[in-house]
Structure formats: C-alpha cells, structure tokens
Amino acid sequence: MTAPAEPERVPPPRTQPPTPHARLAGPVVIQPLKRRFCAECHTGPLSLLTMEDAAPHCLDCADLGHLVYLPRGDWALTRRAREGSSLSAVVVRFHRRRGRYERQGILVEEAALARAEERCLADADARARRRARDAARRAARDERFTAAFAREILRLFPGCPPDQAAAVAAHASLRGSGRVGRSAAGRALSEAAVTAAVRAGVRHTETPYDALLMSGVRRAEARRRIEGPVEAVLRTWRSPEA
Structure with missing residues (x-):
C-alpha cells in the first residue's frame, strides 16, 4: 500500500512571519x-x-x-x-x-x-546624474590639489624640472591611493610630506632602486645603497640654479 503524500506545510500565523524581517500582508x-x-x-x-x-x-x-x-x-x-x-x-x-x-x-x-x-528608473537616472556631478566636483578638487602640491614641490625644490614636479604631485595625490599626498599631512601640504613624495619620486626615477628590487635585493638594503644618490639629487633640486 502506497503511503499518503506528505501534506505541504503552511506558513506560521501572521504573528510569526517566515523571517524576522518580513511581515506577511495579504495572501x-x-x-x-x-x-x-x-x-x-x-x-x-x-x-x-x-x-x-x-x-x-x-x-x-x-x-x-x-x-x-x-x-x-x-x-x-x-x-x-x-x-x-x-x-x-x-x-x-x-x-x-x-x-x-x-x-x-x-x-x-x-x-x-x-x-x-x-x-525606480527615474530615480536611477537622477542618482546617476548626481554621481556624475559629484565626480566632476571631486575631479576639479583633485586637479586643484595636485596643482597646489606641484607648486609646493617647486617652492621647496626650485631646481626640480617642472614636468617632474607635476608627475610627482599627480602620483602622490591620486585619490584612493593611500600615498603620502592623500595623508592628512599631505593634504595640509606639510614640508615633510612634500619632501617624502619628492624623495620617493627620485628613488624610482633617478636611481637603480627598482632594478635592485627586481634582482632580489631586500628593500631596506636597496634603500641604503641608493640613499647617497637620492640626497645628492635633492640637494641639487633645492638650489634654484640647478
């Protein structure tokens, strides 16, 4: 004899909804x-x-x-x-x-x-337009900040080539990068933060630092080896006659 089919269970009463966050209203x-x-x-x-x-x-x-x-x-x-x-x-x-x-x-x-x-589509369009406006405002602020960062680099290092100052500023101040230009000190254009950004730029562009890392030299040792050349470039850039 075939056992009767198990009846479908019904949901609990409306005072006990199927999930803690759902209220059963209607059928x-x-x-x-x-x-x-x-x-x-x-x-x-x-x-x-x-x-x-x-x-x-x-x-x-x-x-x-x-x-x-x-x-x-x-x-x-x-x-x-x-x-x-x-x-x-x-x-x-x-x-x-x-x-x-x-x-x-x-x-x-x-x-x-x-x-x-x-x-919902109308709301999505409105949100998209608002996001576009916010993005444009952020981009304008970022552009002004990057320009101010580059000017501060040239004030502290008048011998630095302007294109290199612009490149260092753009790299250091990139939104969401976590680099020194986005730190509180960097946003305040403190001398220490600006100098740290310039030093990092010199390290990567004016010395064999990257090649040392690629050859397996540990970071601390690679920095020790290129410390002299980095400081020499910084001394030169600090002079307006460079």
Whole structure:
C-alpha cells in the first residue's frame, strides 16, 4: 500500500512571519519543495500554490493568476510595486535546514510593477546624474590639489624640472591611493610630506632602486645603497640654479 503524500506545510500565523524581517500582508503563496497538483482543477505540478483547507490550489483557482512574480532583492522596487498593487501576495519557500518558511518575493499586478519600474528608473537616472556631478566636483578638487602640491614641490625644490614636479604631485595625490599626498599631512601640504613624495619620486626615477628590487635585493638594503644618490639629487633640486 502506497503511503499518503506528505501534506505541504503552511506558513506560521501572521504573528510569526517566515523571517524576522518580513511581515506577511495579504495572501501567502508557497513555492513547493515537492510535486503538488491543484486540488480543484488538478493541474500541475505547481510552481506556486496556495493552501486552502489543507489542500493545494493553483493561482488561477485562488484568484491570483493575474499577478506577476517579483523576486526579492530590490527593496525600493518591491515596496513601490506592493504599494501600487490593489492585490498582492507574499511568496515563501520552506527551508529544510533552518526549519522555517523564508520569503522569496511577492506577486503584484503587472501594471503596478510597470509603474514601480518606471519610478525606480527615474530615480536611477537622477542618482546617476548626481554621481556624475559629484565626480566632476571631486575631479576639479583633485586637479586643484595636485596643482597646489606641484607648486609646493617647486617652492621647496626650485631646481626640480617642472614636468617632474607635476608627475610627482599627480602620483602622490591620486585619490584612493593611500600615498603620502592623500595623508592628512599631505593634504595640509606639510614640508615633510612634500619632501617624502619628492624623495620617493627620485628613488624610482633617478636611481637603480627598482632594478635592485627586481634582482632580489631586500628593500631596506636597496634603500641604503641608493640613499647617497637620492640626497645628492635633492640637494641639487633645492638650489634654484640647478
């Protein structure tokens, strides 16, 4: 004798929603874990169903067939679609390991979803324009700061070639780089920070420092070897007659 099919479990009462952060409002629709057929029209297997009198019903028989499914993930779209739909349903699925129903999305009227998508697209366009404006303002600020950094380099090292001062300033002040120009001292154009940036530039462009590192020399030893040439360049650049 074949054992009777295990009935689909129903979600807990609305006072105990399937997840701590979801409130069940309106009908509850289940994504079944097993093959289920409609008790009324016998269609199936069903991908979505409602439970009425402990029996599964398809969405058409439950008068929900005109609704469309919106998966979870976009909070703003979900909220707007639900608010604009005169009828909606929460879609849940049982999680065996956790032993509870968890929210998967909602069913809403197609027209309400279309209106919600239009509003979200308008918001996205507005956000994109705002991001573009903010990026332009940041770029202008960065350009002014880099120019000020280069001027401070030339003030402290008047013998430094202007193109090298500009290159050092651009490298040291790159946003998000974590380099000395983006530190608090660098943003304040302190003499120590500016000198450190120039010294680093000289180390990489005027000495064999990089080649030493590539040949396996440890960083501390490589710096010791090129310390004299670096200081010689800095002394030369400090002189306006260089």
